[in-house]
Amino acid sequence: MECKFCRIVSKELAAAVVLEDEFCMAFLDIRPLFHGHCLLVPRTHHETLEDLPASLIAPFFSDAKLLCRAVREATASEGTFVAINNTISQSVPHLHVHVVPRKRKDGLKGFFWPRTPYADDRQMRETAESIRAAVERIKIQGVVTGEKPG
Secondary structure: OOOOHHHHHHHOOOOEEEEEOEEEEEEEOOOOOOOOOEEEEEEOOOHHHHHHHHHHHHHHHHHHHHHHHHHHHHHHHOOEEEEEEOOOOOOOOOOOOOEEEEEOOOOEEEEEOOOOOOOOOOHHHHHHHHHHHHHHHHHHHHOOOOOOOO
């Protein structure tokens, strides 16, 4: 497998995973704009949003919605920046949604984006655990879909 994200999905490459289900996986970006910056990918390889099958649109964007709330809660941010690059500026040719925690006056302006590396692996693991816990809490509360689990 040549695709780095496919190798993460198959567990061949390690990643700080924050969300997993049968359709998608999300993990911390290793070059985050801010701590908590996540990438959501479909488990199956699709290079761009245009390539994503119709059957995956709802589960993919449902997970994106869940991840936005989890990142915001876990990082105590005021909101999130959500972005998809299609081919241009797409460092890995596998569809991925960036979910970046945001606060007012955080220094993110236009497309001149600072990078905020984690101090060490421990800080990265703690950030991932905090987001994973928020994902599970939100799923239990049923607040993403508006429905309580069965």
